[in-house]
Amino acid sequence: MFFFLFPIGVDFRARRYPVVTFTLMGLCTLIYLAQLACTASGDDHAVDEWVFQYLWLRPDKSYWWTYLTAMFVHGGFFHLAGNMVYLFIFGSCVEDLIGRVRYTIFYLLCGLAADFSQILLSAEHFNSDIPFGGASGAIAGCIGGFLLLLAKSWVDFKWVFFFFFRFWTGNLRLPAWLVIAFFFTSDIMDMFIARLDEFNAGGVAFAAHVGGMAFGMGLIALVKLQLRRSGGLDWVEEEDEEPTVGVLGSRPAPQPSAAWHTSDMRVQPRMPSPAAAPVIVPVDTATIYLSWDGVNYGPYSLAQIQPMFKRGEIPPAACYWQQGMEEWRNAEELRDPGTG
Numbered sequence: 001m002f003f004f005l006f007p008i009g010v011d012f013r014a015r016r017y018p019v020v021t022f023t024l025m026g027l028c029t030l031i032y033l034a035q036l037a038c039t040a041s042g043d044d045h046a047v048d049e050w051v052f053q054y055l056w057l058r059p060d061k062s063y064w065w066t067y068l069t070a071m072f073v074h075g076g077f078f079h080l081a082g083n084m085v086y087l088f089i090f091g092s093c094v095e096d097l098i099g100r101v102r103y104t105i106f107y108l109l110c111g112l113a114a115d116f117s118q119i120l121l122s123a124e125h126f127n128s129d130i131p132f133g134g135a136s137g138a139i140a141g142c143i144g145g146f147l148l149l150l151a152k153s154w155v156d157f158k159w160v161f162f163f164f165f166r167f168w169t170g171n172l173r174l175p176a177w178l179v180i181a182f183f184f185t186s187d188i189m190d191m192f193i194a195r196l197d198e199f200n201a202g203g204v205a206f207a208a209h210v211g212g213m214a215f216g217m218g219l220i221a222l223v224k225l226q227l228r229r230s231g232g233l234d235w236v237e238e239e240d241e242e243p244t245v246g247v248l249g250s251r252p253a254p255q256p257s258a259a260w261h262t263s264d265m266r267v268q269p270r271m272p273s274p275a276a277a278p279v280i281v282p283v284d285t286a287t288i289y290l291s292w293d294g295v296n297y298g299p300y301s302l303a304q305i306q307p308m309f310k311r312g313e314i315p316p317a318a319c320y321w322q323q324g325m326e327e328w329r330n331a332e333e334l335r336d337p338g339t340g
Contacts, residue, residue, distance in 0.1 A: 018092035056131035071111035110141025117211020137208035141216025
């Protein structure tokens with residue numbers, strides 16, 4: 001008998017393609033596959049010894065680069081797969097909200113904070129001869145940052161229950177703050193338990209999780225303050241004030257059955273009705289969503305959309321929607337009358 005629960009998405013639709021997140025995932029996977037290839041073609045013991053010496057972080061005999069390479073190594077397939085799922089779900093949202101350059105720096109700093117947290121909170125500190133590695137410390141920073149950026153969001157889970165050769169599956173939705181608070185609390189408890197065991201010879205680096213998440217929340221608090229002053233988070237906060245409930249939670253949706261989902265970015269809009277009354281569109285407020293070929297884009301302001309018409313970036317069949325509209329309308333209504 002066993003019960004397994006894993007996340008499958010959040011109710012937030014990223015505006016940017018998660019280039020940095022996919023690059024990080026690719027590096028982690030590439031290093032793991034390279035290690036497997038070397039192991040299959042040579043001496044297993046020699047390969048593992050080289051990897052642990054030059055890629056993993058061993059505090060008593062560490063090289064300067066291992067503080068970075070330790071973020072990209074994994075001890076097995078399930079270790080890698082689990083980390084990549086969490087990195088995609090939470091990291092891609094943080095990347096979208098704070099920007100790719102900030103996110104790259106943020107991720108690496110969280111990984112370094114996780115490294116030093118594990119060293120400082122371990123029994124022998126920098127004299128420890130136990131190597132550790134994995135992306136979970138940096139990912140914990142992304143999860144902590146996600147909490148501060150999207151505190152009102154929901155996390156979707158898939159659960160699997162097995163009992164006497166029979167399987168049951170289903171879906172479960174939980175508030176992000178509850179899920180992340182549970183992760184953080186359980187990691188703190190496990191960290192103290194592991195700290196009390198002076199003869200602990202390895203296992204999960206809970207101190208890295210705690211340090212990475214705490215550092216990520218602190219860093220995002222500063223970034224969020226900067227973005228709020230510059231108006232970079234206005235569109236998120238406007239959505240939180242008047243949420244439209246969809247299948248996966250409270251986020252703007254062009255129709256009640258459409259879900260903004262990190263892992264499902266294609267939504268089929270309803271076609272506009274000629275009888276529907278037009279909605280007054282603010283010029284400088286990013287509240288307009290565009291859609292063509294079954295894909296939604298936005299939000300944009302009217303001042304952003306009209307130059308897109310001039311550049312020919314919006315096809316004639318495109319539709320638009322904003323909060324307060326009952327259905328999609330033809331995007332040609334937004335074209336500047338002076339442009340063809």
